[in-house]
Amino acid sequence: MQILNKNKLKAALNKLAETADVFVPAARGENSGFYSWKTFDQEKDELMLEALNVYLPPKNVLFPQTERMYSFQEEGSGVVIKESFEDSSPTVIFGARACDVAAIDCFDDVFLTRGYEDTFYKSRRDNTTIIANACYQPGPNCFCASMGVNPTDPATADIIIRDTGEDYVWEARTEKGTALTQKIADLLENKEVKIPELQAFSKNVEYDGVAAKLKGMFEHPIWDKLSEACQTCGICTYVCPSCYCFDIQVKSFGEEGYRFRCYDSCMYREYSQMAGGHNPREDAKERFRNRFLHKLEFFQERYGKPLCVGCGRCIVACPAGISITEIIKEIKEA
Amino acid sequence: MHQCNCENPLLPTIVEVVDIKDETSDVKSFYVKSEEGVPFNVMPGQLAMVSLIPVGEGMFSVSWQEEQEYLQFAIKRVGLMTDELHKIEVGQKIGVRGPYGNGFPVEDCQGKDMLFIAGGIGLAPLRSFIKYCFKHREDYGKIQILYGSRSYDDLCFKDELFEKWPQEKDTEVYVTIDNAEEGWDGHVGFVPSYLEELNPNPAGKIAVTCGPPIMIKFVLQALEKMGYSDEQVITTLEMRMKCGIGKCGRCNIGSQYICLDGPVFNLAQLRELPPEW
Ligand code: SF4
Ligand code: SF4
Ligand code: FES
Numbered sequence: 001m002q003i004l005n006k007n008k009l010k011a012a013l014n015k016l017a018e019t020a021d022v023f024v025p026a027a028r029g030e031n032s033g034f035y036s037w038k039t040f041d042q043e044k045d046e047l048m049l050e051a052l053n054v055y056l057p058p059k060n061v062l063f064p065q066t067e068r069m070y071s072f073q074e075e076g077s078g079v080v081i082k083e084s085f086e087d088s089s090p091t092v093i094f095g096a097r098a099c100d101v102a103a104i105d106c107f108d109d110v111f112l113t114r115g116y117e118d119t120f121y122k123s124r125r126d127n128t129t130i131i132a133n134a135c136y137q138p139g140p141n142c143f144c145a146s147m148g149v150n151p152t153d154p155a156t157a158d159i160i161i162r163d164t165g166e167d168y169v170w171e172a173r174t175e176k177g178t179a180l181t182q183k184i185a186d187l188l189e190n191k192e193v194k195i196p197e198l199q200a201f202s203k204n205v206e207y208d209g210v211a212a213k214l215k216g217m218f219e220h221p222i223w224d225k226l227s228e229a230c231q232t233c234g235i236c237t238y239v240c241p242s243c244y245c246f247d248i249q250v251k252s253f254g255e256e257g258y259r260f261r262c263y264d265s266c267m268y269r270e271y272s273q274m275a276g277g278h279n280p281r282e283d284a285k286e287r288f289r290n291r292f293l294h295k296l297e298f299f300q301e302r303y304g305k306p307l308c309v310g311c312g313r314c315i316v317a318c319p320a321g322i323s324i325t326e327i328i329k330e331i332k333e334a
Numbered sequence: 335m336h337q338c339n340c341e342n343p344l345l346p347t348i349v350e351v352v353d354i355k356d357e358t359s360d361v362k363s364f365y366v367k368s369e370e371g372v373p374f375n376v377m378p379g380q381l382a383m384v385s386l387i388p389v390g391e392g393m394f395s396v397s398w399q400e401e402q403e404y405l406q407f408a409i410k411r412v413g414l415m416t417d418e419l420h421k422i423e424v425g426q427k428i429g430v431r432g433p434y435g436n437g438f439p440v441e442d443c444q445g446k447d448m449l450f451i452a453g454g455i456g457l458a459p460l461r462s463f464i465k466y467c468f469k470h471r472e473d474y475g476k477i478q479i480l481y482g483s484r485s486y487d488d489l490c491f492k493d494e495l496f497e498k499w500p501q502e503k504d505t506e507v508y509v510t511i512d513n514a515e516e517g518w519d520g521h522v523g524f525v526p527s528y529l530e531e532l533n534p535n536p537a538g539k540i541a542v543t544c545g546p547p548i549m550i551k552f553v554l555q556a557l558e559k560m561g562y563s564d565e566q567v568i569t570t571l572e573m574r575m576k577c578g579i580g581k582c583g584r585c586n587i588g589s590q591y592i593c594l595d596g597p598v599f600n601l602a603q604l605r606e607l608p609p610e611w
Contacts, residue, residue, distance in 0.1 A: 078427045079387045116579040119342040218608045245583030248576045252388040275413035280610045298589035
């Protein structure tokens with residue numbers, strides 16, 4: 001098998017960064033997430049290839065927090081669209097975990113299927129190569145296996161690396177992965193190493209049957225109880241690798257400007273507020289219920305899988321201590 | 335149905351506003367045209383995103399497509415973006431993108447008597463179906479239109495309502511306003527109660543309704559009482575929309591996106607959804 005010795009990791013990242021923008025899991029100040037190797041500060045930043053999980057998922061790579069869509073220019077009563085900003089620069093996500101790769105699968109379902117392709121997403125996606133880092137020692141808040149994700153074998157990754165202690169086993173899975181592997185071929189060695197065994201999860205939840213059960217629970221009093229502590233701050237949606245809701249806004253200065261999209265959150269009142277005054281999800285409870293039903297029932301109905309990949313980030317981030325695994329348990333028991 | 339006629343479905347086509355007509359004191363009709371004629375073809379009940387490019391976008395039902403001549407949008411002034419839209423003048427260039435959504439089941443309704451029930455600006459989406467029926471008159475049976483607004487001024491499309499439509503073959507038009515006012519000798523009262531008075535027989539009929547949520551609620555109750563089955567009742571829903579293509583998330587009711595799977599549903603389909611409409 002092909003392996004990359006950990007001593008050559010930085011050399012490999014440097015090499016990959018010659019032809020692509022490479023995003024790596026890293027700690028930066030108080031925060032952690034996926035940052036560009038170009039801006040990586042060797043003194044202050046810290047690679048976090050072992051972390052489960054970094055605070056922010058890699059979703060910003062394929063779906064930036066704010067993204068320009070097109071620019072325009074006014075001319076009297078006329079207006080012209082100047083440029084549309086599909087980004088096709090080569091990009092690599094290095095060290096994404098299986099949960100985050102599964103979340104990208106969900107994004108692919110949303111942005112690339114059901115009648116329309118979102119060209120902004122597609123352009124980034126087509127030009128991004130995913131190098132996944134298989135998990136063998138689940139973290140304290142990980143429950144991906146409960147949500148149907150295989151932590152050691154993220155199916156749609158282009159390359160899978162497996163941490164054996166001193167080395168990474170390096171396995172290209174797709175054409176994109178093979179092409180990228182060639183760029184660092186001289187850093188790889190052939191060696192037989194032992195692949196670790198998957199350790200037990202400390203967090204488990206029984207998702208089977210939840211979507212079907214929820215179908216009859218829209219008016220259930222449980223939502224009052226579950227949502228009571230929620231402050232509708234939206235952090236859970238921000239840190240979630242599979243939350244994709246966006247807003248479209250405009251920035252104008254003088255005669256020109258651009259339209260852009262940015263993350264939105266179903267937890268906010270404005271999200272579904274109509275211009276005429278009506279809001280179908282006026283109360284926190286209604287918004288909270290919609291979020292969890294979307295994750296556990298609606299997405300399952302529409303795309304055949306839940307919109308939660310068990311990364312545990314929202315459990316860590318929620319200031320109110322709300323946990324999706326506890327919610328699933330309560331639904332099961334209700 | 336969900337085919338896009340541009341490469342990037344979120345990019346508007348620039349069109350010119352070739353005419354603006356006051357419908358009421360807060361509703362204006364905008365007639366738009368691209369260099370080729372219409373920017374895209376629309377079926378009755380489909381939506382389009384109207385974009386006052388430097389200001390904002392809003393999703394509206396297309397109230398009519400006249401061949402390859404123009405698209406018409408009847409738009410009520412209800413907020414920031416529509417306020418600005420109401421200030422523009424003929425000759426202004428704006429953006430449109432679409433068409434979005436399923437539209438009315440015009441083919442499934444062939445051979446049926448049609449009952450249209452609308453309140454306020456709710457006539458704008460129904461009008462595309464009404465005019466479609468007139469254009470394909472032989473495909474549809476008797477046509478009944480019941481329309482109400484707060485006052486006489488608030489009635490949209492008055493020339494059609496009082497002049498053109500009543501003269502169409504086998505067509506009845508019933509108009510009501512909420513409160514009596516000077517000069518009005520027509521019916522006074524709310525749409526649902528007028529509907530109960532008229533008591534149109536459900537046999538062979540399809541009822542299509544649109545209006546304020548409270549009106550729809552009572553109209554649906556009245557229709558049920560009169561014996562209309564859930565499959566005979568069609569409505570078109572409104573939700574806040576941004577993308578129009580089932581991606582941005584916000585217009586969902588249950589697992590359905592109103593911009594993509596709707597906005598038109600029959601009552602049987604609606605009863606499958608959570609009661610957020
Ligand atoms: S992070 Fe917690 S408090 Fe904030 S919106 Fe999500 S569930 Fe509510
Ligand atoms: S809902 Fe929570 S646990 Fe599930 S994918 Fe999103 S952040 Fe991770
Ligand atoms: S408007 Fe974006 S999903 Fe319907």
